[in-house]
Amino acid sequence: MQQYAGKNVLITGGLGFIGSNLARRLVAAGARVTLVDSLIPEYGGNPFNVHDIEDRVEINVCDVRDRYAMEYLVRGRDLLFNLAGQTSHLDSMDRPETDLEINAAAQLSILESCRRVNPSIRLVFASTRQLYGRPEYLPVDEKHPVRPVDVNGINKLAGEYYHLLYSDLYGIRACALRLTNTYGPGMRVVDARQTFLGIWIRLLVEGKPFQVYGDGAQLRDFNHVDDCVDALMMAGMDERAVGRVFNLGSSEVVSLARLAELLIQAGGGGEAKLVPFPAARKAIDIGDYYGDYALIRGELGWEPRVGLAEGLARTVAYYRQHAARYWS
Ligand SMILES: NC(=O)c1ccc[n+]([C@@H]2O[C@H](COP(=O)([O-])OP(=O)(O)OC[C@H]3O[C@@H](n4cnc5c(N)ncnc54)[C@H](O)[C@@H]3O)[C@@H](O)[C@H]2O)c1
Numbered sequence: 001m002q003q004y005a006g007k008n009v010l011i012t013g014g015l016g017f018i019g020s021n022l023a024r025r026l027v028a029a030g031a032r033v034t035l036v037d038s039l040i041p042e043y044g045g046n047p048f049n050v051h052d053i054e055d056r057v058e059i060n061v062c063d064v065r066d067r068y069a070m071e072y073l074v075r076g077r078d079l080l081f082n083l084a085g086q087t088s089h090l091d092s093m094d095r096p097e098t099d100l101e102i103n104a105a106a107q108l109s110i111l112e113s114c115r116r117v118n119p120s121i122r123l124v125f126a127s128t129r130q131l132y133g134r135p136e137y138l139p140v141d142e143k144h145p146v147r148p149v150d151v152n153g154i155n156k157l158a159g160e161y162y163h164l165l166y167s168d169l170y171g172i173r174a175c176a177l178r179l180t181n182t183y184g185p186g187m188r189v190v191d192a193r194q195t196f197l198g199i200w201i202r203l204l205v206e207g208k209p210f211q212v213y214g215d216g217a218q219l220r221d222f223n224h225v226d227d228c229v230d231a232l233m234m235a236g237m238d239e240r241a242v243g244r245v246f247n248l249g250s251s252e253v254v255s256l257a258r259l260a261e262l263l264i265q266a267g268g269g270g271e272a273k274l275v276p277f278p279a280a281r282k283a284i285d286i287g288d289y290y291g292d293y294a295l296i297r298g299e300l301g302w303e304p305r306v307g308l309a310e311g312l313a314r315t316v317a318y319y320r321q322h323a324a325r326y327w328s
Contacts, residue, residue: 008303249291
């Protein structure tokens, strides 16, 4: 995207999965990119995610909860991709206040900093489909009621709404994308804390069976990270996105059993075992979900391009090559 050439871009959560893939694409497009990441152990940040571009980005290890640091960092930027987040739903139940501080309070103070020192900045916030809760109908469009089933969903909703409010009230040009399950190179695969697909990939690469919760019939949609990055970059440049919320999604809706089959095919072998849902997960599970992404397709022209079979194959190949950098 040529519009990014020469732009001064800040990415919070820039050493994480989606942030690092976005950074790579922005660097290729000629942007000047600064990454902010706290590298809190057990979260998704991993310096190896930017090993191939580390001499072409600026890296600032800092916590978005540090309002003074953030006020300094947002100065002079053209765009902020606001991706830093506590992303584990289970952790949000064990440590709800931490989730509140990062996903809601810090978002508000970032926006306040922008209002004070850089009100002309463009912001794109990485929101989540989790805030819809258990779908009342499928596919879920942006008009679907929000009814989060966990603390993370509530705090991400607050984070999203702060962005929209600051856009409406103060003219800070912000928008939010409600991401669905995103996968690809750079995702955290240490355990099932963030996403079950991460640990599936790790176990498959290690030649061990992986577990599918429930009867495997549950439906989900998945986006390869390249498609997610396309959407973020389109949203960051298109004036039609300002003040708006868009779902991402995929036309390839799959059951978890089918996903397991596709992953095994992508890996050239492997084994999946159906096991009962762990109680703590069941309590915050949303059941079947897939999103309607007609709005972003119609308004911004975004559409996912990477098919699931191909995307999974690329992801498995990446982790086969770089296992040692991601296993702990
Ligand atoms: N991956 C998905 O499937 C998915 C789905 C819906 C929404 N999202 C959202 O997209 C964003 C990026 O997710 P991801 O999958 O890349 O996760 P990730 O964990 O790989 O990236 C998040 C990054 O934020 C950093 N971070 C966390 N707390 C921080 C803090 N207090 N200060 C500074 N940095 C901090 C982490 O170190 C990590 O590098 C998140 O906001 C997440 O809620 C992701």
